Amino acid sequence: MRAARLIKMVLLLQSRASMTAAELAAELEVSERTVTRDALALSEAGVPVFSERGRAGGYRLVGGYRTRLTGLAKDEAEALFLSGLPGALRDMGLQDAASAARLKVSAALLPSLADAPGSAARRFHLDAPGWYQEPVTPELLPAVAEAVWDDRRLSARYRRGDGEEVERELEPYGLVLKAGVWYVCARAGGSYRTYRVDRFTAVAVGGERFDRDPDFDLPVFWAERALEFARSLLRAEVVLRLTEAGARRLPYVTDRAAAEEALAGAVPEDDGRVTATLRVEDEEVAFGQLFGLGPEAEVMAPASLRTRFAEAARAAAERYR
Secondary structure, eight states: OHHHHHHHHHHHHHHSSOBOHHHHHHHHTSOHHHHHHHHHHHHHTTOOEEEEOSTTOEEEESTTOOOSOOOOOHHHHHHHTTTTOHHHHHHHTOHHHHHHHHHHHHHHSOGGGTTHHHHHHHHOOOOOSOTTOOOOOOTTHHHHHHHHHHTEEEEEEEEOTTSOEEEEEEEEEEEEEETTEEEEEEEETTEEEEEEGGGEEEEEEEEEEOOOOTTOOHHHHHHHHHHHHHHHHOOEEEEEEEOHHHHHHHHHHSOHHHHHHHHHTOEEOTTSOEEEEEEESOHHHHHHHHGGGGGGEEEEESHHHHHHHHHHHHHHHHHTO
16 A cells, blocks of 8 residues: 555656645645655655755655656546546545546646646536435445446346335446436346436345447437436327417426427417427326416316316416405
8 A cells, every 4th residue: 555655645746846744644644754754765766756844845856757657547547537527436436546547647747737637627517416406325326336347247136116126137337327316227138227226225246247248338328218218208198279488488397308399290370379289297297387387378188187277277366366
């Protein structure tokens, strides 16, 4: 561990003009006395570490010294591509690998480019979870992530939507973070499926690796399954008569793809309104979504939903009379 710490110390000094003993101690998670001993060891090994005393003092490398010990390890290189997702890295247990990778990249940069990583971090941040919900990290996510990174088989107990728990033998191909929810895309029984990580009640990473299909494309697979899932939820239809304002607001109160499809096939009326057929989950969901359009939308069918809107409108009129 000391060798790794000495290398990290050199990389830190290479990426910055000067660092105090306190700063190095904080970065290396050791005492300032250990920093002093490590600096002496590096100097004896031929690394030109120079220390300056006083309030403006600290440690620095002399004569533009640059180490070549900046090669990325496999996990560091993989984590580097996720460095824009600090929360995701932390959830998967990869924050240390990402930190080491960023440090090596910073140390390898020319002095004129040394501020590039910090400059990018100050200008870009990805906040994956949706609004009005507190993201919860699945307890078993690090184990699932380990299996994904190493192409190892995964034995798992999974709680289905109906509450029943089932045993699954999985070949985990990839992880997806969607609106604060983690999913794993895996091959099971010869077919690819998607599982919510927070529904795993137990997982065991096997020692055996599986042969990954080189033709599997995670973004394409996810996009196709997400579209299938969204469409599978829309099992009912509602016929609407919309004003211009109602048509404009429809994509903001219901499924956007379904709204755009409905508006694309809408039939113009003589009074400036349009009649559209909208796919929805069910009448209960449709009522909650479409009620927000108020007088800009009129439900024509089904009759049961039209009746419910009429009753709600009468009740609202009575309440505000």
